[in-house]
Amino acid sequence: MLIKVNGKEIDVAEGSTIQDVIDETNAPYTPGSIICLIKGKKELEKNITKYKIKTTQGSIIIELLDDEEAKPLVDVWKNQYEEFTDLSIRWSTPTEVAIGPIVTDLEPTHDEFKYYEGDVVLSLSSFSNESTHLILLKENTTNVYGVPPYNKGIFARIIGGKKTLAELTDDDEVTSIEPIIERSTTTDSASVSDLSTVLEAGNELYTYISFEIDENSPVCVEHLFSLIKGNRIKVHFDSNSFLGFYDLEGIDKPKENTTQRVRGTITIRNNGGGVGRMYVYRENRVLTPNHTTVGRITAGMELIDIAKKDDFITVESKQKRLLLLSKSQGEASKLLAEAGIEHIREGVTDDDGLIVEQSPRHTIDILNEGKVVTKAVDPEKVVEVKFVDNAPRSVKYFKLISGLLENPVGKIKIHFAVPGMHITIFEGDKKLAKGLIPENNPVDVVNECEIGITNMSAKAAGLIGVRFEPNREFGPTAESFGATNIIGKMVANTEGLEDLKEGVEVYVRESMS
Numbered sequence: 001m002l003i004k005v006n007g008k009e010i011d012v013a014e015g016s017t018i019q020d021v022i023d024e025t026n027a028p029y030t031p032g033s034i035i036c037l038i039k040g041k042k043e044l045e046k047n048i049t050k051y052k053i054k055t056t057q058g059s060i061i062i063e064l065l066d067d068e069e070a071k072p073l074v075d076v077w078k079n080q081y082e083e084f085t086d087l088s089i090r091w092s093t094p095t096e097v098a099i100g101p102i103v104t105d106l107e108p109t110h111d112e113f114k115y116y117e118g119d120v121v122l123s124l125s126s127f128s129n130e131s132t133h134l135i136l137l138k139e140n141t142t143n144v145y146g147v148p149p150y151n152k153g154i155f156a157r158i159i160g161g162k163k164t165l166a167e168l169t170d171d172d173e174v175t176s177i178e179p180i181i182e183r184s185t186t187t188d189s190a191s192v193s194d195l196s197t198v199l200e201a202g203n204e205l206y207t208y209i210s211f212e213i214d215e216n217s218p219v220c221v222e223h224l225f226s227l228i229k230g231n232r233i234k235v236h237f238d239s240n241s242f243l244g245f246y247d248l249e250g251i252d253k254p255k256e257n258t259t260q261r262v263r264g265t266i267t268i269r270n271n272g273g274g275v276g277r278m279y280v281y282r283e284n285r286v287l288t289p290n291h292t293t294v295g296r297i298t299a300g301m302e303l304i305d306i307a308k309k310d311d312f313i314t315v316e317s318k319q320k321r322l323l324l325l326s327k328s329q330g331e332a333s334k335l336l337a338e339a340g341i342e343h344i345r346e347g348v349t350d351d352d353g354l355i356v357e358q359s360p361r362h363t364i365d366i367l368n369e370g371k372v373v374t375k376a377v378d379p380e381k382v383v384e385v386k387f388v389d390n391a392p393r394s395v396k397y398f399k400l401i402s403g404l405l406e407n408p409v410g411k412i413k414i415h416f417a418v419p420g421m422h423i424t425i426f427e428g429d430k431k432l433a434k435g436l437i438p439e440n441n442p443v444d445v446v447n448e449c450e451i452g453i454t455n456m457s458a459k460a461a462g463l464i465g466v467r468f469e470p471n472r473e474f475g476p477t478a479e480s481f482g483a484t485n486i487i488g489k490m491v492a493n494t495e496g497l498e499d500l501k502e503g504v505e506v507y508v509r510e511s512m513s
Contacts, residue, residue, distance in 0.1 A: 035207050053161075121135040240282065332374055423466070
């Protein structure tokens with residue numbers, strides 16, 4: 001049986017499930033993400049209201065009438081619009097343009113009616129359904145078009161391309177007619193997570209979204225890449241006009257390229273409330289300087305249309321992120337060679353060196369320069385941290401301060417260290433610490449290598465600390481237990497850490513064990 005997978009028609013066995021089809025076609029899909037299931041072309045097109053008529057002079061856009069009297073005409077159009085493709089302009093007058101003929105089952109009337117500029121009419125020339133024409137009105141007129149007995153034959157209005165209409169002659173032709181897909185087109189489609197669902201002939205599946213980046217926004221494009229975790233993104237807000245992705249909210253980003261926010265545009269909020277949020281638009285929105293354009297969706301808008309809050313969406317980018325942090329020098333060289341990028345090694349230059357810094361930092365800048373410098377250290381010099389689940393605000397704060405929100409390797413700078421005290425305190429940010437309410441306070445003891453943050457109940461809110469021996473009185477930042485939020489524990493590569501001096505930067509990454 002024939003179905004479509006991500007827009008491509010394939011032949012699959014009767015009784016195939018979604019999982020069978022994903023396996024057979026290697027369709028991009030990350031487990032736990034949603035899938036859009038459309039029952040068939042008619043199911044998809046029943047909600048379409050706009051069509052683009054492409055001609056040798058340009059395009060004309062029409063919008064169907066939402067009118068019960070026009071419904072029989074609308075149904076004929078939806079069933080037969082493709083028959084007008086490759087037909088010539090039958091005639092063009094100062095009043096109208098006619099395209100046709102095609103054969104329909106409509107019956108003509110002999111009545112004269114008043115028509116207005118922009119009306120789109122199905123006309124039965126010579127009162128014959130074998131000579132059905134599409135009439136596009138340039139000006140107001142009164143005429144006998146042999147129209148069916150429904151709404152004077154009017155089923156649509158011209159909403160774009162009037163200049164093209166004025167230039168058409170009988171030497172031109174219709175090259176194609178395309179339904180215009182909008183959010184309303186797919187809102188009735190199913191959001192599926194059960195991969196054992198059995199498919200039927202004519203079904204359409206969409207498993208992922210793809211996007212192309214805006215090369216004029218290198219910093220914010222990297223922010224977009226950072227939001228994609230495990231080849232998927234999580235929806236935090238949905239409305240009629242956009243989806244919101246808020247995992248990196250609060251990270252300041254510059255104003256770069258700003259464009260019209262048309263359907264499918266991806267932007268990053270660069271100013272005001274919600275800075276750092278990402279948006280994907282379901283409908284057109286006006287231009288604003290507070291949103292940097294970072295790309296546009298090129299495939300899978302069907303998933304954007306049906307997604308809801310807390311859904312995950314599988315993502316593929318046409319341009320892969322050139323993020324080398326946490327890779328070995330050897331791994332980076334191989335990846336960069338495939339991309340045609342020159343690799344310059346610094347620090348530990350052998351293949352096993354763990355990359356902790358790169359310059360340029362951003363994918364677009366690396367591509368433009370054609371080279372990148374990577375600094376690596378001995379892997380045992382990078383401290384590994386295991387985070388708790390019950391201090392979400394404090395964990396996010398630590399990741400924001402260290403850079404781990406956007407990168408797999410971050411760093412924290414030592415603020416206070418005295419040999420023999422078995423405690424090291426790292427710099428924080430008082431401004432960002434204003435929202436650090438008490439959470440996961442220690443009760444009886446702070447254990448060795450546990451990381452604590454001073455919460456907003458104390459003056460030094462935001463400081464980050466670690467103790468290298470248990471303590472039953474004070475937290476890792478030398479504050480009371482009530483002013484301390486425990487966010488996790490340093491679980492690897494802490495040797496010699498308490499001997500480091502003020503101002504030294506310590507590289508950190510999240511432990512996955």
